[in-house]
Amino acid sequence: MLQQGILNPDILHLLARVRHTNTLVIADWAFPYWPEIETVDISLTQGVPTILQVLELLKPNFKIGRILQAEEFLSTNSEETVKAYNTSFGEIPNVVIERPSHLNFKELVPDAIGLIRTGDTTAYGNLILESV
Numbered sequence: 210m211l212q213q214g215i216l217n218p219d220i221l222h223l224l225a226r227v228r229h230t231n232t233l234v235i236a237d238w239a240f241p242y243w244p245e246i247e248t249v250d251i252s253l254t255q256g257v258p259t260i261l262q263v264l265e266l267l268k269p270n271f272k273i274g275r276i277l278q279a280e281e282f283l284s285t286n287s288e289e290t291v292k293a294y295n296t297s298f299g300e301i302p303n304v305v306i307e308r309p310s311h312l313n314f315k316e317l318v319p320d321a322i323g324l325i326r327t328g329d330t331t332a333y334g335n336l337i338l339e340s341v
Contacts, residue, residue, distance in 0.1 A: 257301070273304055276307070
């Protein structure tokens with residue numbers, strides 16, 4: 210029985226299928242449903258869990274080479290929120306951060322291995338993680 214790290218079997222199943230340059234989406238509570246990709250919904254209530262909490266748990270198990278996030282994130286959120294995301298991103302060695310428009314971001318979602326839906330309410334906080 211697993212006792213540490215990620216315990217959710219559906220998330221572990223997604224991670225086990227990620228290969229070189231595959232992507233995985235971590236989305237907020239209001240992100241649209243995408244019938245073409247597997248969605249693991251771990252939202253408990255508004256704000257729980259957050260996108261950053263999920264990212265922190267994924268970091269040891271997912272070699273991230275690139276993170277995509279909508280450019281609107283920067284202008285919509287507080288300096289404190291932007292700093293929290295940037296600090297988390299900065300802990301990932303050699304990661305490339307790209308911020309396409311929200312419309313372009315959403316066009317990339319159907320190509321992902323899967324999507325993890327959280328209870329996060331951060332505007333445009335959604336992430337696409339690309340493996341190295």
